[in-house]
Amino acid sequence: MDTNKKAIIEKRIEKTISALEKNKMKGYYVKSRDELLSLIDSLIRDDKLITSGGSMTLAQTGVIDHLNSKYSGIFHDRAACKSPEETQELFRKAYYSDTYFVSSNAITENGELYNVDGNGNRVSAMIFGPKQVIVIAGYDKIVTDLDAAKERVEKIAAPANALRLGLETPCSVSGECMHCHSDKRICCSYVTLGQQRIPDRIKVIFLGEELGL
Numbered sequence: 001m002d003t004n005k006k007a008i009i010e011k012r013i014e015k016t017i018s019a020l021e022k023n024k025m026k027g028y029y030v031k032s033r034d035e036l037l038s039l040i041d042s043l044i045r046d047d048k049l050i051t052s053g054g055s056m057t058l059a060q061t062g063v064i065d066h067l068n069s070k071y072s073g074i075f076h077d078r079a080a081c082k083s084p085e086e087t088q089e090l091f092r093k094a095y096y097s098d099t100y101f102v103s104s105n106a107i108t109e110n111g112e113l114y115n116v117d118g119n120g121n122r123v124s125a126m127i128f129g130p131k132q133v134i135v136i137a138g139y140d141k142i143v144t145d146l147d148a149a150k151e152r153v154e155k156i157a158a159p160a161n162a163l164r165l166g167l168e169t170p171c172s173v174s175g176e177c178m179h180c181h182s183d184k185r186i187c188c189s190y191v192t193l194g195q196q197r198i199p200d201r202i203k204v205i206f207l208g209e210e211l212g213l
């Protein structure tokens with residue numbers, strides 16, 4: 001990446017981390033995937049139960065593979081669930097996790113996390129349950145404010161995710177949200193996480209690359 005562009009991106013990450021910290025969420029910036037995995041290891045040292053929400057970013061960055069290889073027995077991977085019942089059980093188990101790994105659809109420069117969810121299991125566990133929530137995000141998830149976050153979701157994240165999952169929603173055809181009532185709707189809940197009651201329960205780790213959708 002061009003060094004000037006990188007410098008500008010890093011300033012935006014720093015600004016967002018400061019805003020997250022005002023909202024009592026801890027922010028980190030790591031410069032490589034190796035650094036990311038080392039930081040994760042230091043944050044989950046004493047864990048007994050680790051779970052995750054669905055996320056392309058977690059797979060792309062090698063976090064899921066790392067958890068499966070280094071923390072097998074402690075990490076419960078939803079990809080290993082053999083039936084819808086087992087998956088539902090894991091969704092509930094997530095509330096008792098020591099650590100819940102997830103990404104975010106958008107993060108504002110005001111230090112808010114904005115997410116939409118179909119089932120609601122991912123956003124509900126971000127709000128309450130796990131002792132800590134570790135959010136991994138590329139710099140491209142940073143947006144100016146909540147209006148920009150909503151626009152990002154409606155014009156990029158939701159349509160692209162619907163396409164990726166092979167869901168026949170209007171947005172997967174038109175390329176943008178049509179505010180549908182489809183049974184396959186992937187955005188039933190719209191959740192903004194602002195200031196937190198428990199300081200640093202939510203930790204956001206930024207990587208200086210584009211990740212996820």
Ligand code: SF4
Binds near residue numbers: 170172180182186
């Ligand atoms: S409301 Fe429907 S059309 Fe809009 S993003 Fe969600 S699934 Fe797609």
